[in-house]
Amino acid sequence: MDLITNPTVLEVARAAEVVLGRSVHVTAASDISRDLAVDSLALMNIVMELEDRFDISIPIDRLSEVQTVGDLSSLIDNIRNKA
Amino acid sequence: MALLDRHAASRDAYQAIRQASADPFSVRFDSVISPTEGVINGQRTILLGTNNYLGLTFDPDCIEDSVRAVREGGTGTTGSRIANGSYDGHVTLETALKAYYNRRHAMVFTTGYQANLGVLSSLVGRDDHLLLDADSHASIYDGARMGHAEVTRFRHNDPEDLYKRLRRLKDAPGEKLIVVEGIYSMVGDVAPLKEIVAVKREMGAYLLVDEAHSMGVLGANGRGLAEEAGVEADVDVIVGTFSKSLGSVGGFVVSDMEGFDVMRVVCRPYMFTASLPPAVVASTVTALRKVQETPALRHKLHANAKHLYDGLTNLGLATGPNCSPIVAVTMPDQAVAIGMWNTLLQNGVYLNLALPPATPDNRPLLRSSVSAAHTPEQIERVLEVMEKVSREFGLLKDEPKRALA
Ligand SMILES: Cc1ncc(COP(=O)(O)O)c(C=O)c1O
Numbered sequence: 001m002d003l004i005t006n007p008t009v010l011e012v013a014r015a016a017e018v019v020l021g022r023s024v025h026v027t028a029a030s031d032i033s034r035d036l037a038v039d040s041l042a043l044m045n046i047v048m049e050l051e052d053r054f055d056i057s058i059p060i061d062r063l064s065e066v067q068t069v070g071d072l073s074s075l076i077d078n079i080r081n082k083a
Numbered sequence: 084m085a086l087l088d089r090h091a092a093s094r095d096a097y098q099a100i101r102q103a104s105a106d107p108f109s110v111r112f113d114s115v116i117s118p119t120e121g122v123i124n125g126q127r128t129i130l131l132g133t134n135n136y137l138g139l140t141f142d143p144d145c146i147e148d149s150v151r152a153v154r155e156g157g158t159g160t161t162g163s164r165i166a167n168g169s170y171d172g173h174v175t176l177e178t179a180l181k182a183y184y185n186r187r188h189a190m191v192f193t194t195g196y197q198a199n200l201g202v203l204s205s206l207v208g209r210d211d212h213l214l215l216d217a218d219s220h221a222s223i224y225d226g227a228r229m230g231h232a233e234v235t236r237f238r239h240n241d242p243e244d245l246y247k248r249l250r251r252l253k254d255a256p257g258e259k260l261i262v263v264e265g266i267y268s269m270v271g272d273v274a275p276l277k278e279i280v281a282v283k284r285e286m287g288a289y290l291l292v293d294e295a296h297s298m299g300v301l302g303a304n305g306r307g308l309a310e311e312a313g314v315e316a317d318v319d320v321i322v323g324t325f326s327k328s329l330g331s332v333g334g335f336v337v338s339d340m341e342g343f344d345v346m347r348v349v350c351r352p353y354m355f356t357a358s359l360p361p362a363v364v365a366s367t368v369t370a371l372r373k374v375q376e377t378p379a380l381r382h383k384l385h386a387n388a389k390h391l392y393d394g395l396t397n398l399g400l401a402t403g404p405n406c407s408p409i410v411a412v413t414m415p416d417q418a419v420a421i422g423m424w425n426t427l428l429q430n431g432v433y434l435n436l437a438l439p440p441a442t443p444d445n446r447p448l449l450r451s452s453v454s455a456a457h458t459p460e461q462i463e464r465v466l467e468v469m470e471k472v473s474r475e476f477g478l479l480k481d482e483p484k485r486a487l488a
Binding site for chain 1: 212217227228232233234235236238247248251252255440
């Protein structure tokens with residue numbers, strides 16, 4: 001398994017674990033719905049958890065661009081860099 | 084890939100449910116004979132999942148006025164109000180809604196679903212922000228998706244969480260619209276509206292309340308949670324439906340907002356669909372009058388709700404946090420939920436099977452909705468059947484409390 005060094009990807013994994021109540025192994029390339037078996041509601045709940053971890057607002061209308069964990073973590077990085 | 088292959092997961096899930104039982108998503112009534120009774124597979128069945136809170140679907144005056152209207156005005160309007168014009172009934176209904184809610188503007192939609200689509204997609208736009216309770220109804224989510232505002236969810240019924248999320252948007256440009264429901268449709272819990280109003284005031288946002296399940300149910304005059312909580316002046320927009328306590332079909336929006344009428348020419352789910360037919364409008368006008376003239380209906384409803392809620396809670400079943408006309412029992416898993424639902428139906432009790440993701444916390448629910456038209460005997464019968472069936476499924480540990488007749 002790839003070693004994850006990107007801290008945002010790690011936070012996404014932790015947030016997913018909190019919401020899903022199970023351990024989650026991800027890389028940036030993991031497909032959120034296929035590899036993590038996360039449906040759209042669970043994804044919105046993960047986003048809510050991430051908003052709190054980073055103290056930012058992640059509009060859910062932006063999730064249409066998100067397919068992989070890497071997509072979600074770049075979205076977060078973009079929002080944080082703008083702030 | 085065939086077009087419908089994208090729905091393979093839903094198809095498989097549905098297939099599994101159908102194999103386990105009668106299909107909970109295509110129940111067929113041989114006939115519906117009153118607000119609280121139907122016939123399914125030749126068996127008389129108590130209806131406990133209809134949202135028919137005041138039992139007005141068979142009200143003789145509503146029926147008479149509806150019949151007169153169809154004779155006088157025909158079966159349909161065959162077009163939208165923008166293209167084909169309004170009938171007298173549409174205007175009468177909007178006037179009645181304005182008077183009832185004491186608001187300057189009222190707009191009638193063809194369904195409650197479309198009312199939410201229309202308002203959420205047109206009232207806010209690019210650079211604005213929608214703040215939705217996480218457990219919002221699908222029509223609220225769909226309206227949010229249809230528009231161009233940025234969408235943020237806050238934790239269900241949690242004003243502090245709402246505050247925190249609004250604080251993060253403090254320096255963002257644009258207006259903020261908070262969206263909550265009066266009574267939440269799955270477990271019947273009520274929004275902490277006073278506290279939400281306090282957050283709204285402090286953060287300078289607008290507030291919309293969807294009173295779909297609370298109209299005719301809460302408040303001294305039945306105007307809903309905003310009336311009950313004494314905060315009507317702080318609610319900028321109220322959305323509602325005629326398909327529950329008023330026993331017909333259709334949706335509406337009322338507001339005091341300056342210039343609200345522009346919605347009639349910008350709101351696509353209002354403009355591009357046929358308006359309500361005369362018969363529906365007529366029974367709705369009469370039902371709205373009944374709601375105002377007959378507070379006894381509301382008292383009866385709450386007495387019935389308490390009867391069922393207390394009865395199920397005392398049996399030891401996992402009911403929701405507060406007593407309301409929506410009484411839900413959380414099931415341990417999907418197999419038990421489906422099994423219970425089927426066995427209840429075989430025993431002459433029809434209620435709603437609600438499965439994730441349409442339920443909070445990803446738990447399957449058996450959802451009932453009580454009506455003012457239920458008799459105490461019907462509720463007692465439901466409690467007997469519930470006890471028997473819950474025991475069969477191992478949900479009750481202690482000794483029988485009721486003997487099934
Ligand atoms: C909270 C809420 N809003 C809106 C609607 C939509 O109402 P209608 O069935 O009239 O389209 C419903 C019910 O389906 C609801 O529960």
